[in-house]
Amino acid sequence: MAAPSFPHGGEGGSRVPGEGAANANPAFTVVAEISTDVLAREALLDRVMGPMRKRKSSEKLRRGRVPSEGLAFVAKDAGGNLVGTVRLWDVRLGDNGPNTLLLGPLAVDPALKSAGIGSALMRHAVNEARRLGHGAILLVGDAPYYARFGFSAEKTAALAMPGPYERERFLALELSQGALSGASGVLAPTGRKAKPARSARAA
Numbered sequence: 001m002a003a004p005s006f007p008h009g010g011e012g013g014s015r016v017p018g019e020g021a022a023n024a025n026p027a028f029t030v031v032a033e034i035s036t037d038v039l040a041r042e043a044l045l046d047r048v049m050g051p052m053r054k055r056k057s058s059e060k061l062r063r064g065r066v067p068s069e070g071l072a073f074v075a076k077d078a079g080g081n082l083v084g085t086v087r088l089w090d091v092r093l094g095d096n097g098p099n100t101l102l103l104g105p106l107a108v109d110p111a112l113k114s115a116g117i118g119s120a121l122m123r124h125a126v127n128e129a130r131r132l133g134h135g136a137i138l139l140v141g142d143a144p145y146y147a148r149f150g151f152s153a154e155k156t157a158a159l160a161m162p163g164p165y166e167r168e169r170f171l172a173l174e175l176s177q178g179a180l181s182g183a184s185g186v187l188a189p190t191g192r193k194a195k196p197a198r199s200a201r202a203a
Helices: 035-049 051-055 057-062 117-131 143-149
Strands: 005-008 028-032 072-077 082-093 099-103 136-140 170-174 185-189
Touching (some): 051 057, 057 082, 057 099, 057 185, 072 117, 117 136, 143 170
Antiparallel strands (some): 005 028, 082 185, 136 170
């Protein structure tokens, strides 16, 4: 079955960090990520975030895991080229706390940073997480940008990332009221473990 697609044109005023007002970039679609998107996704992340991206504290929660079921998305242009990505991951709040989601990374091709792609990916990811019954989403990012989607640092004071991070950039969005009430402790990964890559000899 083909992955569902969600068409978007440019969004006036939408932006990813450093993104300006929308212009006349080509239309794009947001679709579920598939296995053939992996190489293009990793190349995009390398271009946007640089070689140090895998040292971020968020990476400790993603390493060796796969995204939460049904919550990995890419944006593709009219030619089918991957121009954006966002994924959400299963984590636990503290030693015995509830499960929730960690979003990231969100990345968009720098050449298309003014097309509203980042905003479209975020809105779709949040809507799908809510539809699937998740209670909250956490992320580390620029508060002024993510505030437009309802994220703030109000619910993260008693939570922590497993490594260095900037407290004011640790944000949360409750998808159901009270989902983060009383939550405390360091985030821990709970997602499904990734299968080891098969070598050419073993294949």
